[in-house]
Amino acid sequence: MSFINYAAREINVKIVYYGPGLCGKTTNLQFIYQKSNPQQKGKLISLATETDRTLFFDFLPLDLGSVRGFKTRFHLYTVPGQVFYDASRKLILKGVDGVVFVADSQEMRMDANIESLRNLEENLQENGFELKNMPYVLQLNKRDLPSAVAVDEMYRTLNFKGEPTFEAIAPKGNGVFETLKAVAKQVLYELRRR
Numbered sequence: 536m537s538f539i540n541y542a543a544r545e546i547n548v549k550i551v552y553y554g555p556g557l558c559g560k561t562t563n564l565q566f567i568y569q570k571s572n573p574q575q576k577g578k579l580i581s582l583a584t585e586t587d588r589t590l591f592f593d594f595l596p597l598d599l600g601s602v603r604g605f606k607t608r609f610h611l612y613t614v615p616g617q618v619f620y621d622a623s624r625k626l627i628l629k630g631v632d633g634v635v636f637v638a639d640s641q642e643m644r645m646d647a648n649i650e651s652l653r654n655l656e657e658n659l660q661e662n663g664f665e666l667k668n669m670p671y672v673l674q675l676n677k678r679d680l681p682s683a684v685a686v687d688e689m690y691r692t693l694n695f696k697g698e699p700t701f702e703a704i705a706p707k708g709n710g711v712f713e714t715l716k717a718v719a720k721q722v723l724y725e726l727r728r729r
């Protein structure tokens with residue numbers, strides 16, 4: 536859960552980008568990193584294979600304003616999407632405050648999206664969380680590709696609980712900040728309720 540440092544008047548929040556291999560999780564963080572101003576962001580740390588697949592995680596700290604005089608520092612993480620890195624995904628979900636599910640819009644990746652969403656539910660449960668109670672946003676990425684499945688069909692298949700859903704083209708930045716803002720808003724709302 537979010538970590539409140541009273542001495543530093545800082546709230547630390549953890550957001551995890553989840554989804555199948557190559558859906559565009561790392562690309563989301565790269566775009567956010569490129570477009571954020573230097574005072575606002577820390578280093579983008581990526582632990583990747585030689586072919587740029589995420590090996591363990593990406594990490595980007597980002598300051599997003601303040602709540603009741605406390606600076607809110609968002610720690611953005613991505614999981615490795617490849618099926619066999621499940622132990623890492625489980626570990627990265629520890630203490631999560633909000634999740635973004637990045638779906639790959641390509642027809643041939645629909646089964647992978649569904650499998651990854653189930654895997655998210657399971658791994659959250661193993662960490663003592665329920666997706667239905669978690670601040671959560673769905674991103675439909677790769678909308679620029681010709682084989683993209685219709686948005687309403689993807690919504691019916693993947694939307695879990697009426698969560699905010701955004702179309703995206705992550706390398707161009709379309710939908711990237713909309714997605715981040717929507718999950719940040721839900722997390723901050725939860726913090727204010729406490």
Ligand SMILES: Nc1nc2c(ncn2[C@@H]2O[C@H](COP(=O)(O)OP(=O)(O)OP(=O)(O)O)[C@@H](O)[C@H]2O)c(=O)[nH]1
Nearest residue numbers: 556557558559560561562588589615616677704705
């Ligand atoms: N055409 C298109 N390509 C995209 C889009 N988003 C990401 N890509 C490309 O898809 C590839 C994989 O993107 P990544 O961001 O590395 O995917 P990932 O989800 O982090 O993958 P893993 O780390 O293996 O889980 C890269 O070549 C991206 O440039 C998109 O919206 N449209």
Ligand SMILES: [Mg+2]
Nearest residue numbers: 560561588589
């Ligand atoms: Mg990655």
